[in-house]
Amino acid sequence: MIHVTLKRETSSKEKSTLVNNIINEYFLLVIYEVENGESLEAINKMLKEYEQKEKYIECAGIFKALDHITFFALYEIITSLCLDEQTDNVNFNYDKRED
Numbered sequence: 001m002i003h004v005t006l007k008r009e010t011s012s013k014e015k016s017t018l019v020n021n022i023i024n025e026y027f028l029l030v031i032y033e034v035e036n037g038e039s040l041e042a043i044n045k046m047l048k049e050y051e052q053k054e055k056y057i058e059c060a061g062i063f064k065a066l067d068h069i070t071f072f073a074l075y076e077i078i079t080s081l082c083l084d085e086q087t088d089n090v091n092f093n094y095d096k097r098e099d
Helices: 012-035 040-052 056-082
Strands: none
Touching: 012 040, 012 056, 040 056
16 A cells, blocks of 8 residues: 655745744744843843754844844933933934043
């Protein structure tokens, strides 16, 4: 008796959707973990572990989250240091340099 298994080929669109879903899943997971108190050092350690295991799609989601977190942390620092409370505008004064 001959057994035949048919393997369905996945299209590049399906692969792209799957990859994006994995990236977004890891992105949201890292955001959730950081919001619940996980340190960035632990997240960076996790990123290194995934890199060593050559799980680059997962790494993309972790890196995307770290980039997102870093951007918003810097944004908060800048706005807290430079926000004009009377006008709600961010003011940069390049003339005041401390040497």
